[in-house]
Amino acid sequence: QVQLQESGPGLVNPSGTLSLTCAVSGGSINEGDWWSWVRQPPGKGLEWIGEIYRSGSTNYNPSLKTRVTISVDQSKNQFSLKLKSVTAADTAVYYCVANGWYSLEDWGQGTLVTVSS
Amino acid sequence: EIVLTQSPDTLSLSPGERASLSCRTSQTVSSNHLAWYQQKPGQAPRLLIYDASNRATGIPDRFSGSGSGTDFSLTISRLEPEDFAVYYCQQYDSSPPLYTFGQGTKLEIK
Numbered sequence: 001q002v003q004l005q006e007s008g009p010g011l012v013n014p015s016g017t018l019s020l021t022c023a024v025s026g027g028s029i030n031e032g033d034w035w036s037w038v039r040q041p042p043g044k045g046l047e048w049i050g051e052i053y054r055s056g057s058t059n060y061n062p063s064l065k066t067r068v069t070i071s072v073d074q075s076k077n078q079f080s081l082k083l084k085s086v087t088a089a090d091t092a093v094y095y096c097v098a099n100g101w102y103s104l105e106d107w108g109q110g111t112l113v114t115v116s117s
Numbered sequence: 118e119i120v121l122t123q124s125p126d127t128l129s130l131s132p133g134e135r136a137s138l139s140c141r142t143s144q145t146v147s148s149n150h151l152a153w154y155q156q157k158p159g160q161a162p163r164l165l166i167y168d169a170s171n172r173a174t175g176i177p178d179r180f181s182g183s184g185s186g187t188d189f190s191l192t193i194s195r196l197e198p199e200d201f202a203v204y205y206c207q208q209y210d211s212s213p214p215l216y217t218f219g220q221g222t223k224l225e226i227k
Contacts, residue, residue, distance in 0.1 A: 001174070036216070046154075046162065046205055048216035059214040062118075095161055101168060102150035102209040104216065107161035 002027040004096045004108035012090075012115050018083040022096030022108060029077050030054050034099035037070060037081045039092040040110075047092075051099060052079055086115045119144045121206055121219035129227040136193040138222045140206035145186050150209040153182055153191045156221075157202045165204075166191065193224075201226050 008020035022035070029035065037049040050060035052070045060068050064083070072079040083090060091114050098106040120143040130136055140151065149169040154162040164173040166182035169189055179194040193200055206219040 038216075045220050046207075046218040048218070051214070061215060062213070100164060100173070101171075102148075103152035103164055103167040103173075103207065104154075104162070105164050105167075105173065107163070110161050 002098050002106055006096050006108045006111040012086055013117055018086050020081045021078050023078045032098050035079050036097040036099055038095045041092045088115050091115045123219035123222045127223045129225050131227045132196050132198055134196050138191040138204055140189045140219050142187045146208045149185050151189050152207045154205045155202045
């Protein structure tokens with residue numbers, strides 16, 4: 001069971017780019033298969049954003065695909081999320097996750113990102 | 118896109134009682150790739166069940182999952198105080214790859 005920790009700015013300007021990093025510890029990112037980002041607006045449900053394989057292959061939620069980029073840095077044992085052209089609707093707690101068997105197994109604690117000027 | 122509908126929205130029970138939560142999908146879930154999560158306030162979700170009926174590592178055996186096709190359920194055989202939380206179901210679709218969640222069921226103390 002790996003540990004994951006999200007980091008990044010807690011406040012982003014509207015129309016700007018949200019950037020978060022997930023540090024993986026207790027194991028190598030190369031030992032896992034897929035790594036995901038999930039978000040949760042305050043008081044609402046969960047939305048899967050996308051995933052990345054250790055080799056760099058990605059899959060994105062079609063609803064966010066035009067604005068999302070997920071990347072991996074094997075040398076730093078971390079993966080990252082960029083979401084561009086953000087609006088208030090992108091305000092949420094963002095989680096990084098280690099995928100399990102067709103499920104989302106190990107979760108970071110989450111980080112709240114607020115979109116506001 | 119497969120839509121997941123959980124029922125009830127809120128379930129009020131007492132410790133020691135049995136809880137049954139439902140998750141219905143708009144289309145058949147491929148290979149029963151249906152998972153359940155528990156989320157407590159201020160915490161990340163915790164994987165309970167994967168592939169409809171397999172308990173995740175460290176999950177007590179009072180939690181069980183069942184179902185297939187479009188109709189799934191999570192049962193908690195005897196509620197402990199720490200079980201009161203929000204529960205989400207989630208399915209995986211491979212074409213294209215997509216994880217989608219139900220809206221959640223809040224299990225509250227009666």
